[in-house]
Amino acid sequence: MIAKEGFPFIIGALVAFFVLWLIPKGLLMAVAFFLFAMFLWFFRDPERDIPPYDDIAVSGADGKVIDIEETEVDGIAYRKVSVFMNLFNVHVNRMPIAGDITKIVHKPGEYVPADRPDAPLRNEQNIIHVDTKYGKMIVKQIAGLVARRTVCYWNVGDHVHYGDRLGIIKFSSRVDHFLPVSFDILVKKGDTVKAGESVLAKYTGTGGE
Template identity: 35%
Template sequence: MTIHREGYKSIAIGALFFGFINIISFYFLSASMVWLAWTIFAVTLFVFLFLISFFRIPNRKLTIDDKLIIAPADGKVVVIEETFDEEYFKTKRLQVSIFMSPANVHVNRNPVSGEVRYSQYHKGKYLVAWNPKSSTENERHSVVIKKDDTEILVKQIAGALAKRIVNYLQAGQKVEQTNEFGFIKFGSRVDLLLPVGTKVNVELDQVVKGGVTVIATL
C-alpha cells in the first residue's frame, strides 16, 4: 500500500493538529485527569489514522481487457438505468453509478483505453451523492473517452462532504485502461454513461473495486 500524492498536504496538516492537541492535552490534564488526556489521544489517533487510510492506494491486480469496461472507482453500485444526457451526447444513455463512502479508496481509474474527446469541470451544489439530482446539479467533472467507435462518459461528482475534485485528463490525451485519472476527497460518486444496450455485468448494491471489477462488456 502507498499514499496518494493528493494526501500529502492533508496528512501533514493532520499530523500537526494531532501533535499540537495532544501536547496541550497532556500538559494541562496529565496531573489531574490523565484518563481524559489518554481518551483525547485515542480519539485523535483514530481520526489521524483514518485520514491516512483515506488516501491509501492498495496493491491489487488490475483487470486489463480491451473488450471490457472496468470500474472507475471503489464503492457500491447505486444506479443502473437509462437516462437522457444533456451535457454531451444529447441522447439516451445507460447510466451506472458508483457511490464512494469516506471509507472507500478514492483513486479514480480509466474504465477503458482510448482518446479523451471531452474534459469539462462544472461548478455546482453539494447534495448527498446518492441523490439522483447530484448527477446534474452537484459540482462535477465530466470526461469522455473514445474507444474505437464507442464513447464513454465518466463523471466525477462531489457529495455533501467532498469539496474537491481532482482530474488529470485533457482533451486529445491518450489514456490507458486502469491508469489513474483523478481523485475526489471525502465521499463522492462516479457515473458511467454507456451506450444503450450495453451488457452490464454488475447489479444494484454490488460492491465494486476500481480497476478490478468488470462493469460492462463493449
C-alpha cells in the same frame, strides 16, 4: 501508496499531534492522532489487479452500484452505471475504458448526498469526455455531502488505458459511467465493485455508438 492529494491533510494532522504532544493536551492530541490516522486511511491508493481481458469496461470507483439505466447525452445513447462511494471506500478513481480525452468540464454546484437521484444535476463535478474505439464515453466525478473537490489527473488530448488512475474525489461521493450502448451491463443494483478490478460491462458489438 497514498494519493498525493492527501498529503496536506496528513501532514497537518501529524504536525498538530506533535505540537499538542509537546504542550501536552491529552484530548486534543488524541483528536489530532485520530485525524492523522483517518486521513491516512481515506487517501490510501492501493494497487489493483487490472483484468487482462479485451473488450471490457471496468469500474471507475470503489463502492455500491446504485443506478443502471439507458440515457442520452447530447443526442448520443449511453448505458449509465452509477457507483456510490462512502467514507470507507478507496476514493481514487480509475479509467473504465481506454481512450483519448477530448473534453473536461468542471461544473460548480451544491453538495447534496451523492446517492440522491438529483445529485448528478446539482452537485459539483468533473465531466470527462473520452473517445474510445467502441464509441464515445463519459465519466462523471460527482462530489457528495462531505466531498468538496473533484480532481482529474489528466488533460485534454491524453490517451489513457483502462484501469489507469483517473483522479480522486475528496470524501464520500459517486462516479457515473456513461458507456457506449454496444456494451452489455454485467452488474446489478446493490453490487459492490472495486475500481480498476470489477468488470462493469462487456462489448458485444451490437447497438452501435
